[in-house]
Amino acid sequence: MITYEDRRLRTLADQGRWAEVLGRFRRARAAGRVREAGQFGHLLAYGAPPELAARLFDREGAPGGTADVDDHDAGPLWEVLATRHSWRRLALQLGPAPVRRLVLHTRALLGEDLRHGAEPDEEGVPLALEPWEAAGWDERGRVREYLRTGGARRALHSLPAGREGLGPLDLPDRGATVPGLAATRLLDGYAPWARAVCVRGTAPDAVAHLTPARRITGGYLPFGQAYPGLVQAASDTPDAGSAQGRLAVWRVLAAMTGERVVLLPEVRALVARLRCFTWSEPGDELHYLHVAVEDPATGLAWALSGNTPEPGWI
Structure with missing residues (x-):
């Protein structure tokens, strides 16, 4: 978190002398002072005009003095920037393709429809939220809320959020897993604290591989209700x-x-037919994810489950 022990920096920001703050960021980053650079970068991304804040990511600085998608303080600098300005104000300012892409999808999460106002996504992901994406959460909770002086607030989307709508269920015996599928490999790397499995069968068949209990408290829910937890699990650092x-x-x-x-x-048809299941675990505390989906068209089911390893992981 920015403490502004450097009174000169605070004065520069208050007076809008952003070019000097940018110079301080570049020197700190080039010198490997990561924490200091992150603080300066946060200040710029949050408060500077878009044409100057975007220069965090340009190639004009000294070697090593330019931010990339990994630079962060309370959160990624590109996300701080994206929460402060519309795509229309940022489009002509941002150069690096990876940064542009992430800013675009942040603006989509915040409610902008950019399907006709920006370059198409390289993987075909739409630049506006699908109805099932928007249904499960309030716009204000989709992205961290950043603070001017550093730090951020984020609503936790644990799944299940509670036991309402869930009931007792006896799990079946563990069936054979289905190896080698791309979706399973992606889920295996989804979050460092979660495990994934794929089976031929139903969601409870998959869940049986990820919990030692034979009777659980669980139930089905629309995929859109699981979506916020899935987004957050893959972006919780x-x-x-x-x-x-x-x-x-x-x-x-x-x-x-x-x-x-x-x-x-095809994705729309998949989401429409998926049966989504969630369950609770005795050790659930702060942030956790227990979700399984079954596809009646293929007979396959995937489950993903885990708890964050310690408080404050997010």
Whole structure:
């Protein structure tokens, strides 16, 4: 968090002397002072005019003095920037393709429809939220809320959020898993604290592989209600943003259709037929994810489950 022990920096910001703040960022980053650079970068991304804040990511600085998608303080600098300005104000300012892409998807999460106002996504992910994406959460909780002086607030989307609507269920015996599928490989790397499995069968058949209990408290829910937790699980560290979580969900859905890129009609049909299941675990505390989906068209089911390893992971 920015403490502004450097009174000169605070004065520069208050007076709008952003070019000098940018110079301080570049020197700190080039010298490897990561924390200091992150603080200066946060200040710029949050408060500077878009034409100057975007220069965090340009190539004019000294070697090593330019931010990339990994630079962060309370969150990625590109996400801080994307929460402060519309795409129309940023489009002509942002050069690097990876940054542009993540800013675009952040703006989509915040409600902008950019299907006709920006370059198409390289993987075919739509630049406007699908109805099932928007249904499960309030716009204000989709991206971290950044603070001017550093730090951020983020609503936790644990799944299940509670036991309402869930009931007792006896799990079946563990069946044979289905190896080698791209969707399973993506889910295996989805979050460092979660495990994934794929089976031929139903969602409870998959769940049986991820919990030692034979009787659980669980139930079915619309996929849209599970979506916020899936986005957040894939973006729950300070160097990752909600746009990366959204892209991770779409990659998994594309893989479940058997494709490497998103074919929108196929993904829409998949989401419409998926049966989504969630359950609770005795050790659930702060942030956790227990979700399984079954595809009646293929007879396959995937489950993903885990708890964050310690408080404050997010």
